[in-house]
Amino acid sequence: MEKTAAVTALAALAQDNRLDVFRLLVQAGPEGMPAGAVATALDLAPNTLTFHFDRLRTAGLVTVRRDGRSMIYAAQFDKMTSLLGFLTENCCGGAPCAPAVECKPARKRTKVPA
Amino acid sequence: MEKTAAVTALAALAQDNRLDVFRLLVQAGPEGMPAGAVATALDLAPNTLTFHFDRLRTAGLVTVRRDGRSMIYAAQFDKMTSLLGFLTENCCGGAPCAPAVECKPARKRTKVPA
DNA sequence: ATAACATTTCAACAAACATCGAAATATTGC
DNA sequence: GCAATATTTCGATGTTTGTTGAAATGTTAT
Numbered sequence: 001m002e003k004t005a006a007v008t009a010l011a012a013l014a015q016d017n018r019l020d021v022f023r024l025l026v027q028a029g030p031e032g033m034p035a036g037a038v039a040t041a042l043d044l045a046p047n048t049l050t051f052h053f054d055r056l057r058t059a060g061l062v063t064v065r066r067d068g069r070s071m072i073y074a075a076q077f078d079k080m081t082s083l084l085g086f087l088t089e090n091c092c093g094g095a096p097c098a099p100a101v102e103c104k105p106a107r108k109r110t111k112v113p114a
Numbered sequence: 115m116e117k118t119a120a121v122t123a124l125a126a127l128a129q130d131n132r133l134d135v136f137r138l139l140v141q142a143g144p145e146g147m148p149a150g151a152v153a154t155a156l157d158l159a160p161n162t163l164t165f166h167f168d169r170l171r172t173a174g175l176v177t178v179r180r181d182g183r184s185m186i187y188a189a190q191f192d193k194m195t196s197l198l199g200f201l202t203e204n205c206c207g208g209a210p211c212a213p214a215v216e217c218k219p220a221r222k223r224t225k226v227p228a
Numbered sequence: 229a230t231a232a233c234a235t236t237t238c239a240a241c242a243a244a245c246a247t248c249g250a251a252a253t254a255t256t257g258c
Numbered sequence: 259g260c261a262a263t264a265t266t267t268c269g270a271t272g273t274t275t276g277t278t279g280a281a282a283t284g285t286t287a288t
Contacts, residue, residue, distance in 0.1 A: 003133065010128035013201075015246080016121055023204050036264060048247055050266055055245095069255045069264045077205075084201060084215070087127075090137050091194065091217040099213050101198070103205040129276080150234060162277060164236055169275095183234045183285045 001086040005060070009083045012059035017044060018052045022061060025075040029105045032074025034067070077104045115200040119174070123197045126173035131158060132166045136175060139189040143219045146188025148181070191218045 001009075013019050020042050025032060039049050053073055056062040060079045065072050084101045127133050134156050139146060153163050167187055170176040174193045179186050198215045 003130070007128055007130055007133055010124050010133075014121055014124035014128045016117070017246085019117065019121055019124075026205055034264080035266095039265095045248070046265060047249085047267080051246070054266095066254090071265060080201075080205065084198065087194075087198060088215060088217060091140055091191075099215065101202060101213065101215050103202060131276085148234085149236095153235095159278075160235060161237080161279085165276070168236095180285090185235060 001082045006083060006086045009059045009061060009079065012055050012061055015052070015055075017042065017048075018056060021049070021052055022056060022075060025062060025073055026077075026080070026103075026105075028075070030074055030077065032063075032065075032072045034070035034072050036070060038073065115196045120197060120200045123173045123175060123193065126169045126175055129166070129169075131156065131162075132170060135163070135166055136170060136189060139176060139187055140191075140194075140219075142189070144188055144191065146177075146179075146186045148184035148186050150184060152187065 013022060021038055021044075024038060024041060035046070035049060035053065038044070039046050042049075044052075053062065053064070056073075057064065061076050063074050063076055065074075080103045081101065084103060088101060127136060135152055135158075138152060138155060149160065149163060149167065152158070153160050156163075158166075167176065167178070170187075171178065175190050177188050177190055179188075194217045195215065198217060202215060
Protein backbone atom coordinates (compact mmCIF):
# COMPACT_ATOMS: atom_id res chain seq x y z
CA MET A 1 0.00 0.00 0.00
CA GLU A 2 1.21 3.47 -0.85
CA LYS A 3 1.52 6.19 1.70
CA THR A 4 -1.16 8.28 0.02
CA ALA A 5 -3.63 5.42 0.19
CA ALA A 6 -2.76 4.87 3.83
CA VAL A 7 -3.35 8.52 4.67
CA THR A 8 -6.70 8.44 2.87
CA ALA A 9 -7.75 5.28 4.69
CA LEU A 10 -6.61 6.62 8.05
CA ALA A 11 -8.46 9.87 7.43
CA ALA A 12 -11.57 7.92 6.50
CA LEU A 13 -11.46 6.10 9.82
CA ALA A 14 -10.46 9.16 11.83
CA GLN A 15 -13.95 10.45 12.40
CA ASP A 16 -16.44 9.38 15.00
CA ASN A 17 -19.42 8.61 12.82
CA ARG A 18 -17.33 7.05 10.11
CA LEU A 19 -15.52 4.76 12.50
CA ASP A 20 -18.92 3.70 13.81
CA VAL A 21 -20.19 3.11 10.31
CA PHE A 22 -17.18 1.08 9.34
CA ARG A 23 -17.26 -1.04 12.45
CA LEU A 24 -20.93 -1.68 11.96
CA LEU A 25 -20.25 -2.82 8.42
CA VAL A 26 -17.40 -4.98 9.61
CA GLN A 27 -19.71 -6.67 12.04
CA ALA A 28 -22.36 -7.02 9.37
CA GLY A 29 -19.93 -9.19 7.45
CA PRO A 30 -19.01 -9.31 3.76
CA GLU A 31 -22.65 -9.24 2.67
CA GLY A 32 -23.01 -5.73 4.00
CA MET A 33 -26.19 -3.92 4.92
CA PRO A 34 -28.46 -1.29 3.34
CA ALA A 35 -27.75 2.39 3.90
CA GLY A 36 -31.08 2.86 5.62
CA ALA A 37 -30.28 0.21 8.21
CA VAL A 38 -26.99 1.93 9.00
CA ALA A 39 -28.83 5.25 9.22
CA THR A 40 -31.30 3.95 11.79
CA ALA A 41 -28.70 1.96 13.71
CA LEU A 42 -26.46 5.00 14.16
CA ASP A 43 -29.13 7.69 14.01
CA LEU A 44 -27.61 9.62 11.17
CA ALA A 45 -29.33 11.76 8.57
CA PRO A 46 -29.37 9.96 5.22
CA ASN A 47 -27.54 12.70 3.37
CA THR A 48 -24.89 12.93 6.08
CA LEU A 49 -24.47 9.20 5.84
CA THR A 50 -24.00 9.37 2.10
CA PHE A 51 -21.24 11.88 2.67
CA HIS A 52 -19.44 9.51 5.01
CA PHE A 53 -20.01 6.49 2.81
CA ASP A 54 -18.36 8.42 0.01
CA ARG A 55 -15.29 9.01 2.08
CA LEU A 56 -15.06 5.37 3.05
CA ARG A 57 -15.61 4.32 -0.52
CA THR A 58 -12.96 6.68 -1.87
CA ALA A 59 -10.60 5.17 0.67
CA GLY A 60 -11.47 1.74 -0.66
CA LEU A 61 -12.70 0.61 2.73
CA VAL A 62 -16.23 0.02 1.53
CA THR A 63 -18.09 -1.06 -1.58
CA VAL A 64 -21.67 -0.52 -2.73
CA ARG A 65 -24.14 -2.46 -4.77
CA ARG A 66 -27.74 -1.78 -5.48
CA ASP A 67 -30.47 -4.13 -4.34
CA GLY A 68 -33.88 -2.89 -5.38
CA ARG A 69 -34.24 0.59 -4.00
CA SER A 70 -31.64 -0.06 -1.33
CA MET A 71 -27.93 0.52 -1.57
CA ILE A 72 -26.01 -2.21 0.17
CA TYR A 73 -22.71 -1.12 1.66
CA ALA A 74 -20.10 -3.66 2.67
CA ALA A 75 -16.75 -3.43 4.39
CA GLN A 76 -13.72 -4.18 2.28
CA PHE A 77 -11.75 -6.48 4.51
CA ASP A 78 -8.78 -6.68 2.19
CA LYS A 79 -8.26 -2.96 2.39
CA MET A 80 -8.40 -3.03 6.16
CA THR A 81 -5.85 -5.81 6.17
CA SER A 82 -3.45 -3.93 3.94
CA LEU A 83 -3.80 -0.80 6.03
CA LEU A 84 -2.82 -2.78 9.11
CA GLY A 85 -0.02 -4.27 7.06
CA PHE A 86 1.24 -0.85 6.09
CA LEU A 87 1.26 0.37 9.67
CA THR A 88 3.13 -2.63 11.00
CA GLU A 89 5.41 -2.77 8.00
CA ASN A 90 6.64 0.72 8.59
CA CYS A 91 6.93 0.01 12.24
CA CYS A 92 10.34 -0.91 13.56
CA GLY A 93 12.26 0.34 10.57
CA GLY A 94 11.06 -2.36 8.27
CA ALA A 95 12.23 -5.15 10.54
CA PRO A 96 9.49 -7.71 11.08
CA CYS A 97 8.67 -7.04 14.71
CA ALA A 98 5.01 -8.00 14.40
CA PRO A 99 3.34 -11.11 13.04
CA ALA A 100 1.26 -10.74 9.91
CA VAL A 101 -2.19 -9.42 10.58
CA GLU A 102 -5.22 -10.33 8.61
CA CYS A 103 -8.69 -8.99 9.02
CA LYS A 104 -11.42 -11.10 7.55
CA PRO A 105 -14.91 -11.98 8.64
CA ALA A 106 -14.89 -14.67 11.26
CA ARG A 107 -17.93 -16.48 10.04
CA LYS A 108 -21.13 -15.89 8.21
CA ARG A 109 -23.82 -14.33 10.37
CA THR A 110 -27.43 -15.17 9.78
CA LYS A 111 -29.32 -12.78 11.98
CA VAL A 112 -28.49 -10.76 15.02
CA PRO A 113 -29.37 -12.95 18.01
CA ALA A 114 -32.19 -11.41 20.02
CA MET B 115 -8.40 1.73 24.11
CA GLU B 116 -11.48 3.88 23.88
CA LYS B 117 -13.06 4.88 20.63
CA THR B 118 -12.29 8.55 21.22
CA ALA B 119 -8.61 7.80 21.72
CA ALA B 120 -8.60 5.69 18.59
CA VAL B 121 -10.15 8.47 16.54
CA THR B 122 -7.60 10.94 17.88
CA ALA B 123 -4.73 8.61 17.09
CA LEU B 124 -6.05 7.85 13.64
CA ALA B 125 -6.52 11.55 12.96
CA ALA B 126 -2.98 12.19 14.12
CA LEU B 127 -1.64 9.69 11.61
CA ALA B 128 -4.01 10.72 8.84
CA GLN B 129 -1.89 13.52 7.49
CA ASP B 130 1.03 13.37 5.11
CA ASN B 131 3.61 15.26 7.10
CA ARG B 132 2.55 13.75 10.38
CA LEU B 133 2.71 10.21 9.08
CA ASP B 134 6.20 10.99 7.83
CA VAL B 135 7.18 12.43 11.17
CA PHE B 136 5.84 9.48 13.07
CA ARG B 137 7.49 6.93 10.83
CA LEU B 138 10.75 8.77 11.08
CA LEU B 139 10.50 8.67 14.86
CA VAL B 140 9.60 5.00 14.77
CA GLN B 141 12.72 4.31 12.78
CA ALA B 142 14.77 6.47 15.11
CA GLY B 143 13.88 4.05 17.87
CA PRO B 144 12.81 4.64 21.47
CA GLU B 145 15.57 7.17 22.09
CA GLY B 146 13.93 9.54 19.65
CA MET B 147 15.51 12.48 17.86
CA PRO B 148 15.64 16.26 18.23
CA ALA B 149 12.97 18.41 16.59
CA GLY B 150 15.55 20.15 14.48
CA ALA B 151 16.76 16.88 12.99
CA VAL B 152 13.20 15.99 12.04
CA ALA B 153 12.76 19.45 10.56
CA THR B 154 15.77 19.10 8.29
CA ALA B 155 15.05 15.47 7.42
CA LEU B 156 11.54 16.28 6.26
CA ASP B 157 12.09 19.88 5.23
CA LEU B 158 9.43 21.35 7.47
CA ALA B 159 9.27 24.80 9.04
CA PRO B 160 9.99 24.54 12.76
CA ASN B 161 6.71 26.09 13.81
CA THR B 162 4.75 23.87 11.46
CA LEU B 163 6.56 20.92 12.93
CA THR B 164 5.66 21.98 16.46
CA PHE B 165 2.04 22.03 15.39
CA HIS B 166 2.24 18.45 14.14
CA PHE B 167 4.23 17.26 17.14
CA ASP B 168 1.46 18.63 19.33
CA ARG B 169 -1.12 16.61 17.52
CA LEU B 170 0.94 13.46 17.82
CA ARG B 171 1.61 14.15 21.45
CA THR B 172 -2.04 14.81 22.23
CA ALA B 173 -2.80 11.49 20.59
CA GLY B 174 -0.23 9.88 22.87
CA LEU B 175 1.80 8.65 19.93
CA VAL B 176 4.85 10.67 20.85
CA THR B 177 6.65 11.97 23.93
CA VAL B 178 9.08 14.84 24.43
CA ARG B 179 11.97 15.50 26.72
CA ARG B 180 14.40 18.34 26.75
CA ASP B 181 18.09 17.85 26.16
CA GLY B 182 19.98 21.13 26.35
CA ARG B 183 18.37 23.45 23.88
CA SER B 184 16.94 20.58 21.88
CA MET B 185 13.62 18.90 22.31
CA ILE B 186 13.86 15.18 21.77
CA TYR B 187 10.74 13.57 20.38
CA ALA B 188 10.25 9.83 20.57
CA ALA B 189 7.60 7.48 19.23
CA GLN B 190 5.38 5.84 21.80
CA PHE B 191 5.35 2.26 20.66
CA ASP B 192 2.83 1.15 23.25
CA LYS B 193 0.26 3.53 21.90
CA MET B 194 0.81 2.35 18.38
CA THR B 195 0.38 -1.21 19.57
CA SER B 196 -2.89 -0.47 21.30
CA LEU B 197 -4.21 1.36 18.27
CA LEU B 198 -3.51 -1.69 16.15
CA GLY B 199 -5.13 -3.75 18.87
CA PHE B 200 -8.23 -1.60 18.78
CA LEU B 201 -8.56 -1.89 15.04
CA THR B 202 -8.18 -5.65 14.99
CA GLU B 203 -10.27 -6.09 18.11
CA ASN B 204 -13.23 -4.42 16.51
CA CYS B 205 -12.64 -6.32 13.36
CA CYS B 206 -14.76 -9.40 12.75
CA GLY B 207 -17.39 -8.62 15.33
CA GLY B 208 -15.12 -9.22 18.26
CA ALA B 209 -14.18 -12.69 17.14
CA PRO B 210 -10.40 -13.16 17.23
CA CYS B 211 -9.70 -13.40 13.52
CA ALA B 212 -6.26 -11.86 13.73
CA PRO B 213 -3.26 -12.76 15.85
CA ALA B 214 -2.13 -10.25 18.45
CA VAL B 215 -0.01 -7.50 17.02
CA GLU B 216 2.75 -5.77 18.82
CA CYS B 217 4.80 -2.88 17.60
CA LYS B 218 8.09 -2.37 19.35
CA PRO B 219 11.53 -1.36 18.24
CA ALA B 220 13.34 -4.24 16.63
CA ARG B 221 16.68 -3.48 18.15
CA LYS B 222 18.73 -0.60 19.30
CA ARG B 223 20.24 1.33 16.44
CA THR B 224 23.62 2.94 16.80
CA LYS B 225 23.99 4.98 13.67
CA VAL B 226 22.46 4.86 10.28
CA PRO B 227 24.77 2.73 8.16
CA ALA B 228 26.31 4.75 5.37
C1' DA C 229 24.68 40.56 30.46
C1' DT C 230 24.72 39.60 25.76
C1' DA C 231 24.63 37.07 21.69
C1' DA C 232 23.53 32.84 19.28
C1' DC C 233 20.80 28.80 18.87
C1' DA C 234 16.60 25.60 19.21
C1' DT C 235 12.02 25.56 19.64
C1' DT C 236 7.52 27.33 20.79
C1' DT C 237 3.64 30.70 20.86
C1' DC C 238 0.55 33.88 18.65
C1' DA C 239 -2.44 35.83 15.09
C1' DA C 240 -4.04 35.33 10.52
C1' DC C 241 -5.91 32.97 6.54
C1' DA C 242 -7.19 29.81 2.86
C1' DA C 243 -8.68 25.16 2.40
C1' DA C 244 -11.05 21.12 3.81
C1' DC C 245 -14.62 19.04 6.75
C1' DA C 246 -19.19 17.79 8.88
C1' DT C 247 -23.83 18.82 9.01
C1' DC C 248 -28.25 20.54 7.51
C1' DG C 249 -32.55 21.45 4.54
C1' DA C 250 -34.51 21.18 0.16
C1' DA C 251 -34.74 19.22 -4.17
C1' DA C 252 -33.53 15.55 -7.42
C1' DT C 253 -32.94 10.67 -8.89
C1' DA C 254 -33.87 5.79 -9.01
C1' DT C 255 -36.89 1.80 -8.00
C1' DT C 256 -41.13 -0.58 -6.67
C1' DG C 257 -46.08 -1.42 -6.48
C1' DC C 258 -50.64 0.08 -7.69
C1' DG D 259 -48.62 7.06 -15.14
C1' DC D 260 -48.74 8.11 -10.06
C1' DA D 261 -47.66 7.76 -5.38
C1' DA D 262 -44.42 5.87 -2.05
C1' DT D 263 -39.83 4.47 -0.66
C1' DA D 264 -34.63 4.66 -0.49
C1' DT D 265 -30.88 7.23 -1.35
C1' DT D 266 -28.18 10.87 -3.46
C1' DT D 267 -27.10 15.65 -5.04
C1' DC D 268 -26.85 20.51 -4.29
C1' DG D 269 -26.14 24.83 -1.82
C1' DA D 270 -25.25 26.97 2.42
C1' DT D 271 -22.91 27.35 6.89
C1' DG D 272 -20.10 27.01 11.01
C1' DT D 273 -15.92 24.43 12.44
C1' DT D 274 -11.53 22.47 12.12
C1' DT D 275 -7.12 22.07 9.80
C1' DG D 276 -2.43 23.12 7.90
C1' DT D 277 0.63 26.67 6.89
C1' DT D 278 2.91 31.06 7.38
C1' DG D 279 5.45 35.19 9.40
C1' DA D 280 6.74 37.58 13.43
C1' DA D 281 7.66 37.63 18.08
C1' DA D 282 8.59 35.23 22.46
C1' DT D 283 10.79 31.65 25.41
C1' DG D 284 14.34 28.85 27.16
C1' DT D 285 19.32 27.23 26.93
C1' DT D 286 24.25 27.54 26.19
C1' DA D 287 28.57 29.90 25.63
C1' DT D 288 31.33 34.16 26.10
